[in-house]
Amino acid sequence: MPALAIPSAFPGFFEFPVERHSSSTNPSSCHLPLILPICRSSSRLIQPRLPPRFPTRVRFSAGENGQSSPREFEGSAIEEAREAIMEILREHGASEEDTLCIASNSPQYLDMIVESVRELDEHSLWSSWFPDMEKGGEDIVSLSFRSKVRCMAKSKRDGALLPFLESLGLRHSSAMLIARYLASEKLPDLIDKVKFVKEMLFSSSDNMLVLKKNARRMMMHLSIFTDDDIQVTLAFFEKMEARHGGLSILEQGDTYFPHLVESFPKLLLLSVENHLKPLADFLVLIGVPKASIRTVVLLYPPIIFFDIENDIKPRLDLLKKAGFEKDIGKILIKYPWVLSSCVQKNYDKIVVFFTSRKVPKESVDRAIKSWPHILGCSVNKMNSIVVQFGQLGVYGRRLVPVISSSPQLLLRKPDEFLQVVSFLKHFGFDAITIGKLLCRCPEIFAASVDDTLQRKVQILIDFGISKQYLPRVIRKYPELLLLDVNTTLLPRNWRTLIPDSIDPSPVPTPWNPRMRYLMDIGLSNKEAVSMISRFSPLLGYSIEAVFKPKLEFLQTNMQKPLKELVEYPRYFSYSLDKKIKPRYWILKGRNITCSLKDMLGKNNEEFAEEFMGIGLSPLPAPAPPEGVPPNSHGATVGSSAVQLWDFHPAKWSLCQSLRVESIASTRFEKFKS
Numbered sequence: 001m002p003a004l005a006i007p008s009a010f011p012g013f014f015e016f017p018v019e020r021h022s023s024s025t026n027p028s029s030c031h032l033p034l035i036l037p038i039c040r041s042s043s044r045l046i047q048p049r050l051p052p053r054f055p056t057r058v059r060f061s062a063g064e065n066g067q068s069s070p071r072e073f074e075g076s077a078i079e080e081a082r083e084a085i086m087e088i089l090r091e092h093g094a095s096e097e098d099t100l101c102i103a104s105n106s107p108q109y110l111d112m113i114v115e116s117v118r119e120l121d122e123h124s125l126w127s128s129w130f131p132d133m134e135k136g137g138e139d140i141v142s143l144s145f146r147s148k149v150r151c152m153a154k155s156k157r158d159g160a161l162l163p164f165l166e167s168l169g170l171r172h173s174s175a176m177l178i179a180r181y182l183a184s185e186k187l188p189d190l191i192d193k194v195k196f197v198k199e200m201l202f203s204s205s206d207n208m209l210v211l212k213k214n215a216r217r218m219m220m221h222l223s224i225f226t227d228d229d230i231q232v233t234l235a236f237f238e239k240m241e242a243r244h245g246g247l248s249i250l251e252q253g254d255t256y257f258p259h260l261v262e263s264f265p266k267l268l269l270l271s272v273e274n275h276l277k278p279l280a281d282f283l284v285l286i287g288v289p290k291a292s293i294r295t296v297v298l299l300y301p302p303i304i305f306f307d308i309e310n311d312i313k314p315r316l317d318l319l320k321k322a323g324f325e326k327d328i329g330k331i332l333i334k335y336p337w338v339l340s341s342c343v344q345k346n347y348d349k350i351v352v353f354f355t356s357r358k359v360p361k362e363s364v365d366r367a368i369k370s371w372p373h374i375l376g377c378s379v380n381k382m383n384s385i386v387v388q389f390g391q392l393g394v395y396g397r398r399l400v401p402v403i404s405s406s407p408q409l410l411l412r413k414p415d416e417f418l419q420v421v422s423f424l425k426h427f428g429f430d431a432i433t434i435g436k437l438l439c440r441c442p443e444i445f446a447a448s449v450d451d452t453l454q455r456k457v458q459i460l461i462d463f464g465i466s467k468q469y470l471p472r473v474i475r476k477y478p479e480l481l482l483l484d485v486n487t488t489l490l491p492r493n494w495r496t497l498i499p500d501s502i503d504p505s506p507v508p509t510p511w512n513p514r515m516r517y518l519m520d521i522g523l524s525n526k527e528a529v530s531m532i533s534r535f536s537p538l539l540g541y542s543i544e545a546v547f548k549p550k551l552e553f554l555q556t557n558m559q560k561p562l563k564e565l566v567e568y569p570r571y572f573s574y575s576l577d578k579k580i581k582p583r584y585w586i587l588k589g590r591n592i593t594c595s596l597k598d599m600l601g602k603n604n605e606e607f608a609e610e611f612m613g614i615g616l617s618p619l620p621a622p623a624p625p626e627g628v629p630p631n632s633h634g635a636t637v638g639s640s641a642v643q644l645w646d647f648h649p650a651k652w653s654l655c656q657s658l659r660v661e662s663i664a665s666t667r668f669e670k671f672k673s
Contacts, residue, residue, distance in 0.1 A: 324368075469534075
């Protein structure tokens with residue numbers, strides 16, 4: 001076993017133990033931990049040993065009692081040592097509250113001091129380690145244990161920084177290294193800095209689960225050459241990923257703060273008044289809520305070192321030129337890496353890439369504003385997915401609705417995109433049809449086939465929609481595949497929603513609240529399924545805002561049976577005030593009865609030709625209101641809606657200009673009363 005040389009002088013604070021495979025006794029050749037057994041009278045080499053933290057044999061020069069148990073000595077030693085450390089902390093300017101907190105949360109430092117004192121006591125080496133005190137006439141051996149702890153702690157020459165750093169959660173080894181950066185700092189100033197930074201980072205009410213998800217997304221979609229700031233940020237994330245809990249550590253302030261200090265120790269060198277406070281105020285000024293500063297700093301820690309005038313403002317100019325001036329705060333919260341030099345350079349490449357494909361810069365900027373993560377994606381990677389769009393007939397200006405409404409598709413891997421294409425081909429859709437679906441509802445192609453699309457399709461089948469009708473349903477209403485399963489398609493309490501009067505056996509298992517409503521009003525399960533099969537948007541309509549008011553008008557005013565709803569479920573898609581009511585009052589005024597499909601399924605010209613043509617007897621026009629002049633056709637403006645019912649279809653344009661349907665609705669409300 002290699003031997004260790006024993007120094008004859010106490011090592012300084014910034015000197016670290018180094019093993020030597022040598023028999024030299026030169027004190028300058030190496031430095032050792034204090035816990036090694038040392039023989040003062042001889043320079044011969046001895047084998048190192050690791051004593052227990054608190055051995056049963058304890059020798060203290062003061063307060064020793066032969067009748068006391070070792071455990072009592074141990075507890076007494078720790079308490080005396082803690083009191084000594086607290087005295088030193090007070091001497092360095094710490095408040096009473098901070099002193100107690102630091103001394104109570106630095107057990108490793110306390111153990112180190114206690115064991116060092118014990119070693120020197122046990123081997124009677126005080127005069128060798130502290131010769132200056134002995135020369136001064138002070139008998140250090142006769143000092144109390146508490147005084148020896150003070151002497152040992154002061155000899156570290158750390159300005160009480162070691163216990164303070166450990167109290168923050170740093171490992172003792174990390175605290176030793178970081179203390180080098182802070183040698184010129186005073187303890188009270190460091191305490192104030194830590195309190196300010198913690199207040200800035202811990203007072204947030206932001207959803208940390210979202211922050212963790214965003215951090216992982218930022219790393220996953222980064223495919224450009226990175227600068228130093230992004231590299232140190234990635235190293236920070238990777239360090240946390242390697243620890244127990246991974247990026248979930250970001251959700252725990254007391255846990256991630258030590259890692260932040262270990263990765264960015266110079267954070268504690270920044271001035272609170274001259275740097276940290278102005279930076280926080282500036283972030284709030286540009287639109288970052290105070291509660292979200294935490295998100296920006298944790299996702300991009302180098303920003304805390306940026307100078308406002310020289311670093312941040314010049315980089316914000318690019319965002320302003322892109323039209324993001326009013327949304328800078330939101331973009332920084334979503335993607336603070338936008339301030340890095342490598343991401344800003346990639347912006348120009350992305351604009352050139354899309355403008356060369358006839359996509360306007362405004363559309364590109366809109367996509368970046370919605371999903372700024374694409375700024376970290378290389379144009380080569382984007383091109384691979386754009387090529388897949390082209391194979392479906394989506395290229396040139398047809399790309400605009402795709403990247404504007406669903407820019408995250410640009411971050412998809414080609415094989416993930418092709419999985420969705422293959423899924424849709426199973427329903428018999430060809431490439432052109434799939435391309436149309438891509439333009440109409442691109443969000444479908446960003447969804448997971450197994451976790452989302454397959455599950456939605458199965459729910460539709462469970463509703464009673466046959467596989468034969470599924471392609472028609474998806475083609476007419478692809479947004480159905482994006483409805484939230486737990487709130488729109490499958491409420492959590494769906495089992496409790498089935499009325500007692502309904503036999504649950506024939507009822508589809510995923511009990512949609514809209515289906516339940518249709519069955520509650522008197523429709524059978526078969527009729528409800530039939531309506532949804534022929535007009536699937538029903539599954540997405542609001543019961544309170546759409547179903548109830550239109551059903552009430554149908555039954556109360558129009559006095560039509562529910563059978564007509566089954567025959568024409570599209571009735572719920574028309575505006576009650578702009579189309580259903582006006583056309584109904586027109587037909588009622590002419591004493592005409594027709595089906596819902598005939599009333600609502602025709603466009604304006606067809607409706608006028610069939611129900612407002614020549615040969616129908618007009619209603620007598622009421623006397624014009626006082627002060628209302630007649631129009632060019634001899635009718636008053638107030639009565640024009642009624643008289644124009646007899647106009648030839650060619651004059652329907654005039655009806656439109658006078659908003660005949662709206663006026664007719666108003667007049668017949670009066671007639672009805």
